[in-house]
Amino acid sequence: MFPNPGLQALGALIHFLGLTVLTFFFSRRSFLEELTTRKGWRQITWARLCVLLLLFDSYMFLLSTGVLIFGVGLQINKIACTAGIYLCVTFYTTSKLLIYAFLTEKVYIVWRNERGSRLKSPVYILCMATISLYVGIILAMVFGRIAHFRPKDGVCVIGLKRTASLLLLAYDVYINLLLAFLFLWPLLRLEIESQKLKCIARRTLIASAAALTTSTVNVALLTNLKGFELGFVCLASCGLDVVVNAAAIFWVTNGRRAARSPVSEPTVMLDTVADMDTVTDMDTVTDMANASLSSASVPVSATYRGFSPEDPRYNHGGHWALRSPYD
Numbered sequence: 001m002f003p004n005p006g007l008q009a010l011g012a013l014i015h016f017l018g019l020t021v022l023t024f025f026f027s028r029r030s031f032l033e034e035l036t037t038r039k040g041w042r043q044i045t046w047a048r049l050c051v052l053l054l055l056f057d058s059y060m061f062l063l064s065t066g067v068l069i070f071g072v073g074l075q076i077n078k079i080a081c082t083a084g085i086y087l088c089v090t091f092y093t094t095s096k097l098l099i100y101a102f103l104t105e106k107v108y109i110v111w112r113n114e115r116g117s118r119l120k121s122p123v124y125i126l127c128m129a130t131i132s133l134y135v136g137i138i139l140a141m142v143f144g145r146i147a148h149f150r151p152k153d154g155v156c157v158i159g160l161k162r163t164a165s166l167l168l169l170a171y172d173v174y175i176n177l178l179l180a181f182l183f184l185w186p187l188l189r190l191e192i193e194s195q196k197l198k199c200i201a202r203r204t205l206i207a208s209a210a211a212l213t214t215s216t217v218n219v220a221l222l223t224n225l226k227g228f229e230l231g232f233v234c235l236a237s238c239g240l241d242v243v244v245n246a247a248a249i250f251w252v253t254n255g256r257r258a259a260r261s262p263v264s265e266p267t268v269m270l271d272t273v274a275d276m277d278t279v280t281d282m283d284t285v286t287d288m289a290n291a292s293l294s295s296a297s298v299p300v301s302a303t304y305r306g307f308s309p310e311d312p313r314y315n316h317g318g319h320w321a322l323r324s325p326y327d
Contacts, residue, residue: 002232011236015066018243022062025250026055050102051253054095058242061091065235074156074231075149081156082147084231088158088238089145093138095242099211100131100175102249106204107182123182130175137171140164146228156231165223172219176212180205207248214244 002008029052034040044052064087068074074081104127111123118124144164150157160168183205187198218241222229229237 003230007232011232012070014236014240014243015062015070018062018239019059019066021243022055022059022246025246026052026059029055029250029253047102047105048253050098050105051249054098054102054249055246057091057095057098058246061087061095061242062239064091065239069232069235075154078147078149081149081158081231084156084235085145085147085158088235089138089141092238092242093134093141095245096215097131097134099245099249100127100134103179103204103208104128104131106200106252107179110183110186110201110204127178127182130178134171137168140167157228158231158234159222159225159229162223162226165219169216169219169223172212172216176209176216179208179212183208203252207252211245211248214241 002011029048033044033048033052035044035052065084068080068084068087072080074084104124107127108118108121108124111121141160141164144161146157146159146161148157149155159165183201187201187205218237221237222234
């Protein structure tokens, strides 16, 4: 099944290390979203839900393909070989849809008018129309799948027919350029006055470029090989692709912790990108701090104050932190 022990070790490393990384990402996001409470589920936004579903989908992809490759074995029979391409198409395309949905939300945030709704935003409608085209790509991948045993050595080979791989490559290039333009144009035209929106545009541009470029390279390699790849190579390359995508999206939405006071006080967790569209001023942040304090075992008289840059408790990411009367 494996040409040499080195490739076998590399494939195992991609799956096992990828599962470890995705477990950290998912647990971290679940903690920040407070999914163990009803309040957390009620307050979760569509963009945040897309991130959680993306991480879960990526985890299930690596878990299922890892069991198939290193447990069941792609060579055992035709069903196992065919299962490899079905798992790849199902989880890989689902992860892409979730990434596109998340990036569409960020495009809407960057381009929206002060009171404009999504259905009245031409940019949002353009993105949704582009995503709907991906349904046709998925159908092309399903009907253009390849799964068979190579006659000369009986190795499982999976992939996509040339037409399906070319369509997928063309779509990846198109949406990559489209999203890059939609994030770059407001920055180049200096149409964004809010520093928070500029932060969203820059960070999301970097993440989308990294994630979508990785996917484009992966599909380009598949197309160059005429759609045929060894089963474990195809699953490992797609697995690495989804891990990179998940890492990029996690970086975009990774919140920064407010500074702690010397006394172990509760802190306000701010998802600096995902919440930029809801947190617009320091009064909102203060309300969040007071809500955090009301549910914690600290005196009611604890206040939310700013430290000067000379104070050793000054947070390099921002000068706001929780203080108590005991400071």
